Amino acid sequence: MxxxxxxxxxxxxxxxxxxxxxxxxxxxxxxxxxxxxxxxxxxxxxxxxxxxxxxxxxxxxxxxxxxxxxxxxxxxxxxxxxxxxxxxxxxxxxxxxxxxxxxxxxxxxxxxxxxxxxxxxxxxxxxxxxxxxxxxxxxxxxxxxxxxxxxxxxxxxxxxxxxxxxxxxxxxxxxxxxxxxxxxxxxxxxxxxxxxxxxxxxxxHKVIADDQVQHLLDLAHTVSGPAKLVDEYTAGLRVLASENLGNIKTAYLLDDLDDQRVIPDQVKLGHYDLQHLFIYLTSGGEHNND
Amino acid sequence: MQFDFDGSAPLYQQLAAQIEEMIFTGGFDEGAQVPSTTQLSQQLHINPATVLKGMNMLVDEGLLEKRRGLGMFVRPGARQKIMERRKDNFYNDYVKKLLVEAAKLGITKEHLIELIERGEHDGTIKH
Structure with missing residues (x-):
């Protein structure tokens, strides 16, 4: 084939x-x-x-x-x-x-x-x-x-x-x-x-992602914690969307995490799924809730 | 067989972890055959490449073995192996987390020891 x-x-x-x-x-x-x-x-x-x-x-x-x-x-x-x-x-x-x-x-x-x-x-x-x-x-x-x-x-x-x-x-x-x-x-x-x-x-009308599902999910990180610390930690990384709830900010990344950066104690890392990745990629910032 | 997936880790790792748990708790006996990639893939609606990756992870860890033409089997000694690994990880997975949370709550070392003794006394911990 x-x-x-x-x-x-x-x-x-x-x-x-x-x-x-x-x-x-x-x-x-x-x-x-x-x-x-x-x-x-x-x-x-x-x-x-x-x-x-x-x-x-x-x-x-x-x-x-x-x-x-x-x-x-x-x-x-x-x-x-x-x-x-x-x-x-x-x-x-x-x-x-x-x-x-x-x-x-x-x-x-x-x-x-x-x-x-x-x-x-x-x-x-x-x-x-x-x-x-x-x-x-x-x-x-x-x-x-x-x-x-x-x-x-x-x-x-x-x-x-x-x-x-x-x-x-x-x-x-x-x-x-x-x-x-x-x-x-x-x-x-x-x-x-x-x-x-x-x-x-x-x-x-354009291709915006063409990748193995697992690879995309490996890059799909959430970073949440006090807004200032989250901003510092995610500076220079590809942030697709973010949400604020009280003083806590959650940033949705599509990027490798920098092993050199120290993660502050109050900041939590996690993952999100393909459905959300799709929404953040295709909504053109509609979901930025600032 | 009950599998439950979330977004916390790559799917193949979650699958491997859940098969490991079943081996550990006796859901699969040592020497017994585990479901094939084909069966798991169709039952769980997961791409066969993903299932295979999870199974291969368990093969690499020495928990499963491939028998040519027959399928995948739980290796003798797998349970012991899981036990040893979990003991090694116990400090990181449980003790450290316990101490971090205790520190946040201002629980002293003495109080913590008291709580552990109380837990044992209440019989909530099975031996």
Whole structure:
């Protein structure tokens, strides 16, 4: 399997810049999170990667080959999207057959088991399904298509907690049975934080973080204590946000702590999670509560 | 099996710590097989790479061993090893913290010793 590289992709719709010089690389057989607030440009990006729409500039390459109009390369990528492109009376079974014709080797057996676990029947028509059921039909399709890169746009849209749970479990099962790359594009960060190995965060149409989850969390420190001491300790470090409560200030850092600096007794260090990191990174200072 | 994660430390370390605790308290016997990376990953919804990192940490510490084709097992002597390590850390993990808090509260050394004796007397400490 070859890596998929997104190189300097920009996209304009009329006057509006939707993606601004976006670059990152997806490695084979890894689970990624593509995170961003609503309207950040995630769906547009996924549609560009899979050649459904064209970028204004930039390229997408699988290995050394440009994927644009390259059927071989595009046959290794599958996008589970929001748009429903099937004609009216299309059964779930028919969507599997179509995927089998396009990609080959569709895993009918696992798909049948999963449909049953989710309480669906492959003779049901896609257009008759509720939002949540339609998501399930698409997920089961995506989990069983034979492709090296499976991109999922809002994979848990409309699913209740039980079904989300079942999906995460089936995703890991599928990944372990046949390691390939999954990209989960979502704003439900808490739920996927443990599932994804690497995240790409998009904000204001640009990539603002592209890193291993564990590495980001290692840098995510809280420093709290008397405001003056916290300010002294965090001087020169990257502070994303801070909060004051009485005389106590808490600073949220995204940086290595300096081993040389002495931590005063009244100052406490801690960690915060990916969800909060995302909020502080993407809120552009809205959460500074000074 | 009950796992409980928070943001206090990297996930793989928390996972390793909780498996260690289960070995220590007899949840897993020495020589017994522990759940596979695949099982833990699917059950806990954690990326397999993270689970593997946690398991490997326990292998490096000599608490688990890999048996080719069979899976991961608790090494004989693992419990003793955990016990020794915890004894080594007891001073840092408990005694130092106790003294720092006592100092903040103005509790004297004599009073502290009295409190320890009272705790023992009350039978809240099991031997």
């Amino acid at each position: 070859e890596q998929l590289s997104i190189n300097h992709i920009s996209k304009r719709f009329g006057r509006q810049l939707v993606l601004d010089d976006v670059s990152f690389t997806l490695a084979p057989a890894k689970i990624y999170g593509l995170l961003g607030r609503n309207g950040a440009g995630k769906s547009t990006l996924l549609n560009i990667i899979t050649n459904r729409i064209f970028p204004t500039s930039g390229t997408v390459k699988l290995g050394d080959l440009d994927t644009n109009n390259n059927d071989d390369a595009l046959g290794k990528m599958f996008l589970m999207g929001e748009a429903n492109l099937y004609p009216k009376r299309t059964s779930i079974r028919r969507t599997f057959d179509l995927a089998n014709e396009a990609y080959g080797q569709f895993n009918y057996q696992t798909a049948a088991r999963q449909l049953q676990e989710f309480g669906l029947d492959d003779q049901q028509h896609v257009n008759d399904l509720s939002t949540g059921q339609r998501t399930i039909a698409k997920l089961v399709l995506a989990l069983n298509v034979d492709a090296d890169y499976i991109l999922m746009d809002e994979p848990v849209l409309g699913l209740d907690a039980t079904h989300r749970d079942l999906f995460y479990k089936e995703l890991l099962k599928s990944y372990q049975a046949k390691p390939r790359t999954f990209v989960l594009s979502t704003h439900l960060i808490e739920e996927v934080a443990q599932l994804v190995e690497h995240v790409v965060i998009i904000d204001q």
